[in-house]
Amino acid sequence: xxxxxxxxxxxxxxxxxxxxxxxxxxxxxxxxxxxxxxxxxxxxxxxxxxxxxxxxxxxxxxxxxxxxxxxxxxxxxxxxxxxxxxxxxxxxxxxxxxxxxxxxx
Ligand SMILES: N=c1c2ncn([C@@H]3O[C@H](COP(=O)(O)OP(=O)(O)OP(=O)(O)O)[C@@H](O)[C@H]3O)c2ncn1[C@@H]1O[C@H](COP(=O)(O)O)[C@@H](O)[C@H]1O
Numbered sequence: 001x002x003x004x005x006x007x008x009x010x011x012x013x014x015x016x017x018x019x020x021x022x023x024x025x026x027x028x029x030x031x032x033x034x035x036x037x038x039x040x041x042x043x044x045x046x047x048x049x050x051x052x053x054x055x056x057x058x059x060x061x062x063x064x065x066x067x068x069x070x071x072x073x074x075x076x077x078x079x080x081x082x083x084x085x086x087x088x089x090x091x092x093x094x095x096x097x098x099x100x101x102x103x104x105x
Contacts, residue, residue: 009080047059
């Protein structure tokens, strides 16, 4: 999964300064962070609606939209995907330690 996201991160980075008329990502960068954040929020709400409607195919599509717009938001904010993945790895390590401690008490 992270390879797919890494490829997407590279494509998104390559759109910085590109023609907003020919690239959706460039058009988001040109509109600025509030617009990107709003798109992310809209896609998150649409994801919630699809999940509550128990519509699996719609949920898949909306989840992809959420991940894509999150990636654009991270790029605009200068936060590398590797930082996010490292944070998830760190939490996995912490929860592993807590789980182990729970088993020994
Ligand atoms: N994964 C995506 C992706 N997911 C969704 N979208 C676009 O996100 C938009 C969301 O749809 P909406 O109807 O909500 O938005 P809209 O009405 O077009 O835009 P607004 O007026 O609401 O801002 C659509 O235009 C989709 O085409 C994406 N656009 C691009 N990508 C990836 O980004 C790469 C670069 O794209 P370009 O920058 O267009 O070359 C592509 O190769 C893809 O891999």
